Amino acid sequence: MFLTIDPVAFTIGPFSVRWYGILIATAILLGTILALRESERQGWDPDHFLNLILYCVPAAFVGARLYYVIFNWDYYSQYPKEIPAVWHGGLAIHGALIAAFIVGYLYTRYAKLSFWQAADIAAPSIILGQAIGRWGNFFNQEAYGYEVDPAKVPWAMYIDGAYRHPTFLYESLWNLGVFFFLLWFRRKPNLIKGDVFLTYAILYSLGRFFVEGLRTDSLMLTTSLRAAQVVSLVTILIAGGLMYYRHKRESIKAGS
Numbered sequence: 001m002f003l004t005i006d007p008v009a010f011t012i013g014p015f016s017v018r019w020y021g022i023l024i025a026t027a028i029l030l031g032t033i034l035a036l037r038e039s040e041r042q043g044w045d046p047d048h049f050l051n052l053i054l055y056c057v058p059a060a061f062v063g064a065r066l067y068y069v070i071f072n073w074d075y076y077s078q079y080p081k082e083i084p085a086v087w088h089g090g091l092a093i094h095g096a097l098i099a100a101f102i103v104g105y106l107y108t109r110y111a112k113l114s115f116w117q118a119a120d121i122a123a124p125s126i127i128l129g130q131a132i133g134r135w136g137n138f139f140n141q142e143a144y145g146y147e148v149d150p151a152k153v154p155w156a157m158y159i160d161g162a163y164r165h166p167t168f169l170y171e172s173l174w175n176l177g178v179f180f181f182l183l184w185f186r187r188k189p190n191l192i193k194g195d196v197f198l199t200y201a202i203l204y205s206l207g208r209f210f211v212e213g214l215r216t217d218s219l220m221l222t223t224s225l226r227a228a229q230v231v232s233l234v235t236i237l238i239a240g241g242l243m244y245y246r247h248k249r250e251s252i253k254a255g256s
Contacts, residue, residue, distance in 0.1 A: 007139045018087070020136035027132040028057060031125030038121045044113075052107055052118060059103040060096035061086075067095020071219040071227060089140065092219060093130060094231050116194035123200035124182045130204070131175035137168035144168065145214035165214045174207035192250055194242070201239040205232035 008016045032053055039049040068090040069076050069083055076083050104122070108115040137143035145165025150156045156163040178200065186196045209232040212218055218226040 005139050005141055007141070019139035023132055023136045023139075024129075027129035028053075030132070031122075031129045034128065035121050035125040038124075042117065042121065044117075044121070048111060048113060049118070049121065051111070052104060052122075055107050056100040056104050060100040061091070063099020064091040064093065064096035067092040067098070068219070089142065093133075094228060097126075114193055116197065119197035120186065120193060120195070123197045124179055124186070127175050127182065127200055127204060128179045131172045131179060134168045134172035134175070138166075142168075143171075143215065143217065146216060164216075167211050167214050170214070171207060171211045174211065175204065178203045178207070192246060194246060198239040198243045202236050202243075205235040205239075208232045209236075 007018050007020065009019045009022055010017050032050075035053070036046050036049055039046055065083075065086055071092070072090070082088065104118060105115050107113075108118050134143070141159050144157065144159045145167040147162040147164055148156045150163040153163070153165065155166065155169075157166045157169075158164075159166075181203065182196055182200055185191075185199060209229050212226050212228040212232070215226075218228060221227050221230055
């Protein structure tokens, strides 16, 4: 597939509006609508969830940028003026998720709300946003994979002078599948608060681990360890352990 993509959707005077920004804004809007509907269904005051979104979204952007800058500090230490230049690229989803998780936890503690319930409500919105946001990588012609033979991989895309695995597409499709699974899963009986969010964490991390192995632009912990794969494995272990422990605890309570 040989496509020439313009990352700029349109210009207004000296300002360029990029597809990446449009897609992120769309993801936030759709995710907010979905979460507000679910919060109302669960009897939450929608104002609380709007407050949560207003705190978590900016934190996610800051976290995404800081995470990327930290892993590329050799460059940014020499060009510190580039640190705030997000329009030049450089956002990492794991940084966004970590920052939003911390801020969400602090807000729910402050507002005396159930963190796990809030996380369950937000989980489908988060993964939907990730599915949409990956298409920003398509317009920026980034987050692609290794060079492949288009005869063997007919869906390969021509990027940076070669046919490559469209890893942004793989992750987007995986995330979309997780989104629909979570919509079904959250209606199942016998769930406890936190199950939906922890299931999201496990499934997203599973897909990210395998897709990351195909990418050529991974953030690296060492010359052989990809940061996203390590974070994904740790997340799967922690989320799986928490689900097991919390259900074990509930079963003991029910039997006592």
